[in-house]
Amino acid sequence: MTGIWQDFVTHQGQLIDGLIVSLQLAGLTLLFGLPGGLILAIAGTSRTRLTRYVAIALTEIGRGTPALVMLQLVYNGIPVTLSGLLSAGIALALTTAAYTSEIMRGGLQAVPEGEIEAASALGMSRWDTLRDVVIPQGLRIALPSLMSFSVIMFQATSLAFTIAVPELMSQAKSIANSNFHYFNLFIIAAVMYAAITISASAFTDRVERRLSRHV
Template identity: 55%
Template sequence: MTVLSEWGTYFPQLLQGLLVSLRLAAISLGVGIPIGLALAIANGSGGRVVRSVAVVLVEIGRGMPALVMLQLVYFGLPSLGVSFASFTAAALGLTLTTAAYTSEIIRGGLQSVPAGEVEAAEALNMSRFDTLRFIVIPQGMRVAVPSLMGFSILIFQGTALAYTIALPELLATAYSIGSSTFRYLSVLTLAGFMYVAITVPMSMLTERVELRLSRHL
């Protein structure tokens, strides 16, 4: 059997695993980024207690490897009487990691907004909420978008860690096929190309978005 014919045989199963990986990444980013925004706002403009809580949560999330976070959610929480299915546990673990890292990315974007614009909003008697909603967040997120897109690629690649908690994502599917056929090199190579087929276009898109958003500079 040639390599191409092997790939044709493995592709449908690997495609199902890829779809699981994409869905996991989408949920982690879709939930994690808004939480990261909330943490960034709390860290930058919240009260002393709120800021301290936000800093602790962010530092724990950034300091704990994503693999440990997944293991903690899937294997650790059941000892407290809380258990999740593998997909839910993976989504929760990666969401927490996403929230922590994107919080710092977004905070940097928010801090890039010129202080003069915030002072002008205060002079116009705008509330702090309106200043955030209409001035700080729109401009700050514009700065943060390219970095958030780059981080999204890392999270998609990070979904491969979910194979350690028995989630049938792309890497776990490739291992499963390899264990039954003993054609590890062939199937893992195809899985690698499938990851590349997603990450390379995303990297190119990130560069184009970054160039487009920086035209005004």
């Protein structure tokens, strides 16, 4: 235990920098992934058959492709040179969009039919009903699940070390390669990931309980 603490004290600056990059990558992933998921969810319930089929196909491809493979495809496969951080953000955002589209679609479909009929009776167009009635309520229903999935995607940022993004896992491995304290450094990384994950999960549970009071 003393050795683990000593390694943390010695390398805390580099490890904290890695954690910051992990958080930035998670933020970038959610910034683009969640709106993408909403677009796919709406398209997946479209009355236009082509739009619906395309959205479903993109969702299934995104869900069926492992995040690690998506990282390699974006970083090495596309004919454009992108930084590791941007490549990882795009790849994980695509994965996020595919998975959260199903969560959001479930939330949108859970909006009571009576709310939609009432909007129609008031003369609201389908788009106005979607924008002002269905989406706000659907996202509120889906919020706890979306927050839980966001925690999972923060953990998935550790995969970015495979394309040389200097996030927490990459920093821990780099330090371990120089001092051979692999066990110590990976334990430290695990504790740092857990600290963020447990805090976020506790916040998610709190939000879920607060929202349940109004159901």
